[in-house]
Amino acid sequence: MARHLSEIQARTRLSLGKSIGQFLSRQDEVDYVIIKWLAISQGGDEKAYSLYYSEVIDEGSEGIIDLVELIPFDPDNSPVIEEFDTIEEALHFATVAYGALLHRYVTESMVSDEYADYLQGLARRGQ
Template sequence: MALYLSRLELQARLHLGKEAEQWLGHADEGEYTVIKWLYLAQEDRHQYSVTYMESFDEGDEDWQHVPEFSLLDPDAEENTAFDSVEEAVAYAVQTYGASPDRFVAGGMLAEEYARYWQSKNTSIK
């Protein structure tokens, strides 16, 4: 199975009520690193939400489940709903710089984090 969802797979997943996620990168803030990601989900039968998250980079080689990391500001979660998957994806692209071809199935964000973690720790050595 390919890591990234095709646009048709993304639409199908969301229409079936399954989530999709996307790793947006990280930012070094001096004493800590912030990781940025978002997820798309079906809110109800004809509503699709885009939720943007910023978390502290708390992962390591053994713990890479990004949704469990501490949020930078738990009260600052940005969640916007749309009437179609296409509108939700367009918003994610325009607002957060997401790539329409780099969404992963819900629960697979750890794979993206693992790549980031590996590259981060390889460059330190």
């Protein structure tokens, strides 16, 4: 079974009230690493869908990585939460504002696995 959701699967999950997410990038700094990721879910304070954008610090701990448990890079402004009336608006904003790719969404619970796979790829390349 493929990990990445097709566009129709992503839209369907959201319409059924299930969250989707995406690992976006890793930014290496001198003393730390920033991981950027987002999640989209049904329900918001004022609109139908919410997008949560997070930048967290990877402290380089070995073992299982749960991005939700990592320390926000900027605790006062993380996560950034945007709300939308439609799925289309949320997906479009994620693409334009954060560079999300429609074919790279996974179930929200799999975002950490996406980052773990990214790290394994770096290790294989010797980076």
